[in-house]
Amino acid sequence: MEDQQWLITQLEELLKKSHDYKQKALLQATINLIIEQEERKEQLQGELDGRLWNPGNWGS
Numbered sequence: 269m270e271d272q273q274w275l276i277t278q279l280e281e282l283l284k285k286s287h288d289y290k291q292k293a294l295l296q297a298t299i300n301l302i303i304e305q306e307e308r309k310e311q312l313q314g315e316l317d318g319r320l321w322n323p324g325n326w327g328s
Contacts, residue, residue: 276302279295279302280299283299
């Protein structure tokens with residue numbers, strides 16, 4: 269998460285400095301994508317943990 273936060277901070281700085289609409293849109297979309305990927309990663313990790321610690325699957 270620390271690497272993603274650094275990247276988001278860098279992109280936000282570029283976003284503040286940009287005066288081009290298309291570039292701003294691309295930078296904002298990239299930030300949104302990084303945030304969404306991190307959320308999905310956390311959800312999948314939680315799902316995997318839940319499946320691994322399900323006592324019903326231990327005997328299989």
